[in-house]
Amino acid sequence: MVYNQKKNTDLPFYERLNRYLHTLQFQFPDTYPSETITPPPWTVKLPDCNKSLIRFNKTETNQTIIKKNFHQIMSHFQEYNHIYTDASNTENGTAAAFTTASGYNSCHKLSKASSVFSGELTAILKALEYTRSHDNGKTVIITDSLSAVTAISQLYPSHPILILIKKELHHLQQQNKTTHFVRVPSQMDEIADRLARDATDIDELHTITRTAKFDLKQIFKEMIINAWQAEWNLSKSKLAEVKKTVLPRKIYSLERKQQTIVTRLRLGHTRITHSHLIDKTQEPTCEICHCPLTVKHILIECEAYNRHRKLHGFPSTLAELLKEGCNPSQLIDYLTDIGSVNEI
Ligand SMILES: [Zn+2]
Structure with a gap:
């Protein structure tokens, strides 16, 4: 290698990073590939997201009022297939789940490095994949994740799971299927939340080994802090x-x-x-x-x-x-x- 012969040349960033990760004994997890081919943004209709319940402060507003407003919103979706999605994070890992009104439950255990946000997106992605083959053409997805619902409306998403959601919405659109999203306060969808939590303890559920590269940032930060702390512990300053x-x-x-x-x-x-x-x-x-x-x-x-x-x-x-x-x-x-x- 050229830089082995030239003593004054800095190692390339990639090489320095690799050596550093090697000293930390870090094994790169399987990650989502970077999607290069996505549907042109003008061909994908931005999904309809109802976030109106955000106006209620969940700690100050009476639950009955929130539920009443929720049912009012849902009255517009009587002919739709209702799917609740959720994700949770415990010390055992992150889990994503969706449950349909007809009683079909699906749980996915994610890699330990995955964030709750990735879990929320995974739950939505799996719900959309399900609707492609099962529903009657009209689906409303109910989630408590404001960040996920907001991210879905992005014109140029960069999160790999978000790109897969975009593709899935495009497929559904081509099949003349309609998808709506309703965001509810977190304490309302207790059913999906319970499913997601159980998934972290049971191994016979679907397991997703891929991690979004975005989630590795937190792991790297923790590794760097730990290495720095170990060095600091030996400091005589x-x-x-x-x-x-x-x-x-x-x-x-x-x-x-x-x-x-x-x-x-x-x-x-x-x-x-x-x-x-x-x-x-x-x-x-x-x-x-x-x-x-x-x-x-x-x-x-x-x-x-x-x-x-x-x-x-x-x-x-x-x-x-x-x-x-x-x-x-x-x-x-x-x-x-x-x-x-x-x-x-
Ligand atoms: Zn003295």
């Missing part, structure tokens, strides 16, 4: 002593001066402990203990300030004292008492 996780820190609204003091203490780099690097003088030592002067020594170890620490209710470890969301006033009062607040 001063910040690692008080910040145990690599996840972003929460932002607390502090005054500028408080923010500066807390951040410098957490990093372990202050004027009193590190200015010798700039001044090119000797490393400072504690006048009482004659040991190197560090933030940890000032805040936790120096016996000369035991009384002050007790007075300000300091915990016994630096990690506890400088944890995220620590009390800046407690630190500043202590530093003022020992005469070091202006040296941070």
Whole structure:
């Protein structure tokens, strides 16, 4: 390979990624192929989606009112075949299900990497495939997924399952079959929800091994965070002593001066402990203990300030004292008492 001979050449992204995934022992799952041939958008009629129940706040509105409005909507679809679709996610994985008014139930267990959104789309896709061969030509699909119903109306979808739905709708259209969608609040379609949950525990159901590439993003994110965390756990930096996780820190609204003091203490780099690097003088030592002067020594170890620490209710470890969301006033009062607040 060319890049093996040229030492200064960066490896191609693909090669770097492959090596990284190899070190993480990641096995690529079977994914949906990228669809290149899709029906021209002007030939596929956008499906009719009724989202009017969205106007009801599900926590504040009486269930009876929502149900009454739902039945009013459904009264327009009396001659239609009703299919409920749903998906759920438990620790065992994601499952998709649909159930027809005539009692036909179908459950699909998805790969562990699949998101609930992919589950919702899969349930709709399977319902559409079912209608192609079974229904009387008119179908209404009832789902609680607002994101799925919204996505179905996209003119140029990129999610692979969404593209398959688009194709399926095109086939149905060519067969002169009508498909409508009604979005209901999540607590209304309890039947399909129960089916979907059971599917995660029973193995004799249909299993879909393919994963949408979109869902791998979350897996990659988790893998990267885990690898970074493992590296951070071995770090000897001063910040690692008080910040145990690599996840972003929460932002607390502090005054500028408080923010500066807390951040410098957490990093372990202050004027009193590190200015010798700039001044090119000797490393400072504690006048009482004659040991190197560090933030940890000032805040936790120096016996000369035991009384002050007790007075300000300091915990016994630096990690506890400088944890995220620590009390800046407690630190500043202590530093003022020992005469070091202006040296941070
Ligand atoms: Zn000391």
